[in-house]
Amino acid sequence: MSTLTRPPRVATDSPVRRTSARRTGKRGAYKGVLFTLPFLIGFLATYVAPIAYAFSESLHEKKSSGIGFGPTKVVYTGFSNFAAIFADGTFWTGMLRTLLFGAAQIVVMLGISLLLALLLDGVAARAVRFFRAALLVPYVIPAVVSTLMWLFLYSPTASPILDVADRAGAHFDFFGGLNTYLSLGNVLTWQGIGFNMILISASLQALPRELYEAARLDGAREWRIAWSVKVPNITGILVLTGMFSLIGRLQLFAEPLFLRYVAPESINTDFTPMMEIFDRAFKAGDYQYAAAESLVLAVVTGLLAFVFYRVTNRKMS
């Protein structure tokens, strides 16, 4: 009897599944795959294949046959490139430099963006539109062009800033030691504050007004409301934005590459991991080592993204 009751249970089960399958259609299911097919093929070609190929390249090394003369040939060397990278001080210094510098720069940038968003939250609507448009100008300018503008503003021969400083009898250099980081950070901050201000503004506007109307009625000052009510309520988006900016910063490349043209002594070719990879591949011609470096950087970035994903997901739920 019990063996007879079991099949009906399965039978009542399956029609439900069948109707849900019919809703999207059984033939529909494979058509769904067809819709994603162009992307899938492209994804295999531009994500999976390059990583696989770079990995196989990274297991090889270029060795010259003979005693340093003669044609070079590529031979399989296992994980020796990776072993070399793990012992490669300049690569990790570049990584650490980029991370620390990026973290500091992002804190400053988001701080300014937050300040601007809070200020805009407190002025009349017509003024908001004007300031917002003007502060967004840097966002409209391609990063390459804005870096070029700062390149000239920093250059010892053309800079109007140095011109004014000279006349005032002050002498300083935009590069060397800490100044290199300040100058580079300034370019990145200039590029980013308007955009981040808009993000923060949007989340400020999404806050329910009751949240701070009460405090206002109690006679709290605006800056006090901003600091104790508004800011704590948007830390989520600040943390999220900061994290993603940091993932992006780890790939820092174009800005230091350009600034190198006015400050070759202060910004080396291995200043950031990406610059090192570029230099290794196209100046030194060592594709295999550069491939290994790319993969190591990808893994570090992936780990960073994963940790952030975990942290933010926990925070959200």
Place this chain on the structure above:
Amino acid sequence: MSSVTKAAAAPGGGARPTRRAVALTTSLLVVFLLYSLAPTWFLLVASTKNQTDLYSTFGLWFSSNHLADNFQAVWSYHDGVFGRWIWNSVLYSTVGAAGSTLISLAAGYGLAKFAFRGRGALFAVIVGASLLPSTLLAFPLYLVFAKIGLTNTVWAVLIPYFINPFGVYLGKVYADSSVPNELMEAARIDGAGEARIFVSVALRLMSTGGITIFMLDFINIWNNFFLPLFMLNGERTFPVTLGLFSWVQQAQASRDMNTLVLSGSLLSIIPLAVFMFALQRYWRSGILMGSLK
């Protein structure tokens, strides 16, 4: 949406503050306004100067006007290579963004509306991939494309531009929210095929989302420097970002190039600014979508 909240924000915000607070707020805003505009002002002024004035006169104010000469020089340099760069940028951005938008919408639609096996896993991979910056893959991509002889062709940049996991993610979000299942069902009963339903029902309903994806892609591609730097060798295939960089490199050897670099930079801003101005209605919301990344 934003205009409604903005209107609501006005009376509450402007009601109480003291005159001193307003003065402080305004002056701080003005400081950052000047900071944001000054470099662009410098570029504008510098573009009007000739080589000698560039180094001998104050950088933030005009001297004699050579803007037309400079533009003339930019356009005519190397048989009009600059015009070619602008054209390449327009081509890469338009074709790249259009292709990526279509592929993303189709894939997003497929993921949202059809329960095929492995859908969940595929979506997880897409979300994961969209978290990674595209620059990470530039060198591995170069290796593959060099192997199959695609480097230094337009395909070396276009094919990677076509594939944008974040666009697919957005496409799925838009398909979920704007294409009702009932409508697809009704179209099926009327005998329309799946391709027909996608083209004449779903695509139309997802058009706002499509414009947003297109615009984000367009801006990203226009600004991209990294991928073309790896992939492209011949001057005539450069987008304008890479072209300007090649001029900066040449300027190391001869300072005459600097006026070209400056005026060229100014000219290169214009197309993107026009594009963003034309689509500003979309990019407000687009920025916010993009930020969810």
